[in-house]
Amino acid sequence: MVAATSGLHHVTAIGGDPQKNIDFYITGLGLRLVKRTVNFDDPSTYHLYYGDEAGQPGSLMTFFPWKGVPKGRIGAGQSTSTAFSVPAGSLGWWSEHFAALGVSSEITTEGSEEERLSLRDPDGLQLDLIASSIADPRNPWDSASVPAEYAVRGQHSSVLTVQDAAGTVALLTDDLGLKVVSEVGDRTRLAAGDALPGNIVDVISDPSAPVGLTAGGTVHHIAFRVPDHETQELWRQDLVSRGHQVTAILDRQYFTSIYFREPGGVLFEIATDTPGFDIDEPLLELGRSLKLPPWLEPSRDDIEHAVIPIVVPGENNPADHG
Template sequence: MTANTSGLHHVTAIAGEPQANIDFYVKGLGLRLVKKTVNFDDPSTYHLYYGDEAGQPGSLMTFFPWRGIAPGRIGTGQSTSTAFSVPEGTLGWWQNHFKALGVESSITRASAEEERLSLRDPDGLQLDLVASSTIDPRNPWDSASVPAEYAVRGQHSSVLTVANPDKTVAVLTEDLGLHLVGTSGNRTRLAAGNGGAGNIVDVIADPKARPGLTAGGTVHHIAFRVPDVATQEIWRQELAGRGFHVTEILDRQYFTSIYFREPGGVLFEIATDTPGFDVDEPLLELGRSLKLPPWLEPSREAIEHSVARIQLPAENNPALAGR
């Protein structure tokens, strides 16, 4: 391939109650809600984006929250765990923080370099906080719930579970440009660029597991970064030439996207770094208002009537407190 991904862009999952989702990711995980919009394919439900202060690629976790959705099943053909990077030595603080919120968690040492706190969000989505001896230089969102010294720096890695890993690993290396870091048991670790937090994908082989069922508490897709639309179009043409069923370039307002499914069943997205989340509201006001693309603006009144009422914690926009 003539283009390589520069790392993880975002992970999109499916949730249930939107207010519970907001409370957990803003107050519990300490992320910022950087955009409140709707699912462009189903405008009756939200699309919520969380990340660092500006919603930089690699910090993002997004959700389609459908009220009353049935629980899904985590299994093969899915991204089965999403990990965030936190500073070394902070997992004790995080465990106490989640305990105060009534969230159970457990700490394990994945390797000499990595310690991991595992937990589940209100819909049962598997999350990990990874504290590594390698310093993550990214700036965190400093919130009232999670001070900067403990805060999430961005995505650390994603786990893909497949029945047969060979073709999945081949796509990641030959078509997306990741390189092999190492193997341990049934886990193969790959990385983009120079590796490190925000660039890591772990492929787990589990031929005995049942196929996953995409619904509440499961990941819908995982997105990789590309700098701009011109590079994205080159990539789209090359993937199509290799036999993948790739979508046209789709306008997501804050980036453009193409989608294809790898042989193990996981839905991949390739998303651009630009234009970013301040394209339609100032940085200080990110997440405050319901934002719609131009083609949905004529239906704003109906959309606002159909989506659930939600309340954004004041700490999401501290500079505007009381306004």
Template sequence: MTAQAAAETQGLHHVTAIAGDPQKNIDFYITGLGLRLVKKTVNFDDPGTYHLYYGDEAGRPGSLMTFFPWRGIQRGRIGAGQSTSTAFSVPAGSLGWWVDHFASVGAEARITSTSSSEERLLVHDPDGLQIELVATDEHDPRDPWDSASVPAEHAVRGQHSSVLTVRDAERTLALMTNDLGMHVVEQEGNRTRLAAGAGGPGALVDVHASNLVQPGLTAGGTVHHIAFRVPDQATQQQWRDELVSRGHQVTEILDRQYFTSIYFREPGGVLFEIATDTPGFDIDEPLLELGRSLKLPPWLEPSREAIEHAVIPVRIPEENNPEVAA
């Protein structure tokens, strides 16, 4: 049996997906899902398009959903080798309210599971990305963003879990337990739930195995990668060294301004990132003003004029920055 990694993830850091029209994306995730836009920046590898980050008030790890929006991009195909569904944690008893709320913003939502352990609601964003809301009796201590669209008693607390769909789960599960330090907490049919640390919302991944699912096509409405948390860069470096020693092809540590990252693919084809909790989203703008203006890293600042001309103008709803909107 392979020895378990010395480093262990604390849970989910963020999920990054691909979108089309950035304004539709902004309107859905701020007004529809009730998240806060905590950073409007650009894709550091393709500065002609945005990188939009949504989360709680401060964009804490485990609350984050991020997007690369390319207007006119073809619709992708959700399938094997992808993270196929992203779930957010909401309070028990709130799903009925969410069905009505999504209807009010033109999004069809339906409750898909009402088991004794958890209730699930499925909704698709404007690009067809699968988003689930999960309501359980398990206490989620995270504070919601105080949104004008979604009252606190129903609001998203942060990520709940992600579903990975793969053809053969054995090697994926081995990597997640041996190399990421997660552990199996539940198995039912062809679905296995893993947890990081003590588990609970924000620390869960479901691995769905099916050799009948067609391969995914990464484009609009699909997840690009899923990121796991580590506290700091020293731990990240330790983990990178160990992953490389086990034969994984891992990138160098990359500066993402608000955290640092490494990337590698798990055996089922899903792109994994390991991201640091620090330094956070308030290093280049005050907490009250998060998401208001286009922020660029120092190495792109000399190209600001060209970048601002290239990206599509967008409107940020006033509820994103209620204390400074006027």
């Protein structure tokens, strides 16, 4: 193993109506839309990126929203739950906040070390808010809807459900450099470096789980962090030498990526921390306008007519209303 990941980079899921997606993740979850672009493989639909103020790796949740997309099935071979880190003692506020928005939520885990509030987004995607006894030092996005004292600090962890965990755990440890933190029943917790929020993956072994169907309300892939392009290239060569079917390095404009499937069927991405989301618009203006990579810019008029019109809440860019 030539490198070890420093944690989660982002999670990408499939949504339905893009306006409902925007309203939930900005007003409901209190994240910032840090990039409004398109799916580079299907420019007729958006690729929406949410995160903290600057869209730092480890804070990111991204979506391909297709209005009218068929409903998927959450199951084996997928990331079946995405958890965000929130401050200790904040779940009561979050429960009231979601209730006011008409969103059902339930505290499913209570304890001295970790409390969990479970809910689903408008497309049925399984989400959790985790209030951990381990303080999360990351700065939140202080939005109008969610005050900083309660706000999401970034990703906490992802749950991978597979029918046989042995190969998945072996890949995470041997090829990605994670370490096993605990094993309780059918759940193995692993972490990159210290077991801090944003570094954690839980693998659930469920031989009877139906194979997931990737469509609306399911996770498409999860991405792990690598610092730069050079490290990514070395890591790709190493993964290929270990027998993995790895894509070429793909330019995602704000990072570069490689993809491969782990033995349990979950699609993994390794994404660079650089160059970041402020390469084509200033920090204060992130998410305000549709951004296209240079190779799609000549088709801007066609793309703008193809995508569904959306309205981004003013709280996403407070300077516009200051």
